[in-house]
Amino acid sequence: MNDPLNLVLFSGTDDKLQAAAVLTAGAAALGKPVNVFLQYWALDAFRANRIDGDHGLAPEAGAAGRDAVDGLRAAGQASWAETLRQAKELGGVDIEACSLSMDLLHLDPSDLDPLVDGVEGVTAFYLNAGEGQVVFI
């Protein structure tokens, strides 16, 4: 149980980030360490100046999916960023930006939301992942 859960976030749409945040918070509540590695468009969504903005939905959502997601939010569902903040309060959650994606997006660590703990390469990610599962979202 105490092998970490390792989430690689690639997609930057709100639905996929919400699913990832739920997986993170659930594991953290069980005392399971979680390593989150942010790549490409997921990393872009963690910019400090746009983390709480609208990042769209995956193409398969369609118009009905948009309505469903909006309905859940209107009913008071916490955003993915807020869910991650709550998960980090429990401890054991480490969120790292992929250094290659930082170059790709011309980002400086100061551009990122404080949810992000640091920048690392893929080797450090695998070292921290240990024997835990790696999930790509």
Place this chain on the structure above:
Amino acid sequence: MTLQIHQQVDARGLSCPMPIVKTAQAFKAVPSGALIEVLATDPGSVKDFAAWSRTTGHELIEQTADGGVYRFVLRRK
């Protein structure tokens, strides 16, 4: 005998996984043996609190449902 509730977590209206997250946060701040009462409306919370209790070792000592509100009493290990 009435249970001595140390703290209540009102998670009514919150969707998964926030009822568990709020409860886990509350448990970090109470002493061993303390009882926490949780109110939730998320139907998934019934199985989630059972699983959380088994995994963390915090005992689920009462569980009731009334009009769509689920109530759980858990004891910190």
